[in-house]
Amino acid sequence: MGGAVDLHSHTTASDGALGPRELVRKAAQHGVRVLAITDHDSTDGLREAIDEAANHPPLEIVPGLEINCDVPAGPRGGPTEVHVLGYCVDWEADWFQQFLREQREERRARVYRIAERLAELGLPIEPDDVFALVREGSAGRPHIAQVMVTRGYVKSVREAFDKYLQAGGPANVPRKRLTPVEAVAIIRRARGVPVLAHPGLAGRDDMIPELVQAGLLGIETYYPEHSASQTAAYRAMCATLGLVATGGSDYHGPAIGKANAPGTPPIPMRVWHELRAKAADARA
Ligand code: AMP
Numbered sequence: 001m002g003g004a005v006d007l008h009s010h011t012t013a014s015d016g017a018l019g020p021r022e023l024v025r026k027a028a029q030h031g032v033r034v035l036a037i038t039d040h041d042s043t044d045g046l047r048e049a050i051d052e053a054a055n056h057p058p059l060e061i062v063p064g065l066e067i068n069c070d071v072p073a074g075p076r077g078g079p080t081e082v083h084v085l086g087y088c089v090d091w092e093a094d095w096f097q098q099f100l101r102e103q104r105e106e107r108r109a110r111v112y113r114i115a116e117r118l119a120e121l122g123l124p125i126e127p128d129d130v131f132a133l134v135r136e137g138s139a140g141r142p143h144i145a146q147v148m149v150t151r152g153y154v155k156s157v158r159e160a161f162d163k164y165l166q167a168g169g170p171a172n173v174p175r176k177r178l179t180p181v182e183a184v185a186i187i188r189r190a191r192g193v194p195v196l197a198h199p200g201l202a203g204r205d206d207m208i209p210e211l212v213q214a215g216l217l218g219i220e221t222y223y224p225e226h227s228a229s230q231t232a233a234y235r236a237m238c239a240t241l242g243l244v245a246t247g248g249s250d251y252h253g254p255a256i257g258k259a260n261a262p263g264t265p266p267i268p269m270r271v272w273h274e275l276r277a278k279a280a281d282a283r284a
Pocket residue numbers: 015040068139140141142157158161162166252257258
């Protein structure tokens with residue numbers, strides 16, 4: 001049994017393996033009572049998730065999304081990526097949906113660019129095979145990685161990232177859109193709560209001051225791949241800066257990437273109450 005709160009999860013609207021209804025059922029089985037759905041550049045899973053959650057009281061869905069940004073080399077190494085979560089945004093606003101469509105269009109263009117790189121490396125893939133997996137969703141490197149596994153180029157999605165697709169990898173092509181500061185600003189413009197996702201993976205804590213300046217309101221502190229000392233450090237940072245220390249499983253479904261479960265690590269209900277208070281501030 002996991003915790004009652006999980007503020008980071010993915011569905012088939014982006015690179016998750018479970019549809020929104022399946023994800024909600026799975027989360028309910030794991031004892032989750034507050035579930036944020038944070039698909040990459042899409043809110044298309046929300047409506048079904050909210051509908052399904054009505055069958056599992058007291059389960060509540062928090063509307064969210066995740067925006068991935070590429071950043072050039074920082075003080076401590078090569079290029080990396082910074083992911084920004086957004087909660088309680090005005091996701092139904094026309095301008096915001098238009099923004100998300102443009103983000104997804106850039107994701108599709110990036111599939112072609114990565115396919116060109118892979119071909120140069122002697123690992124050709126068909127972009128259409130990637131789009132067949134993506135369907136109406138938001139395309140990402142995990143879909144490319146799955147096609148590479150099917151072609152027998154690598155044994156696992158993880159191996160595809162480690163050898164080719166990770167930031168700075170030989171087949172990775174950085175996105176052209178949005179800096180993390182711009183992602184934070186967009187989420188504030190949509191009256192939501194911007195949160196720096198899994199900073200322990202991004203390795204760009206040096207950017208936190210400028211993100212706070214841009215309107216960042218939280219840091220994802222509780223995360224499966226954060227060590228105990230990282231969790232303690234981000235908790236302290238949040239306390240000092242007046243940010244909400246959020247957390248979540250980043251669950252992508254049973255077969256994809258990390259073998260975690262909804263509701264892990266366990267997160268107390270207090271975290272949701274703090275995030276909800278920030279959301280009220282952001283709208284005020
Ligand atoms: P993209 O949406 O193209 O930026 O791809 C980023 C997504 O790939 C992340 O949100 C994760 O779901 C997944 N990912 C990143 N690194 C890895 C990895 N090393 N192994 C498996 N999946 C990964």
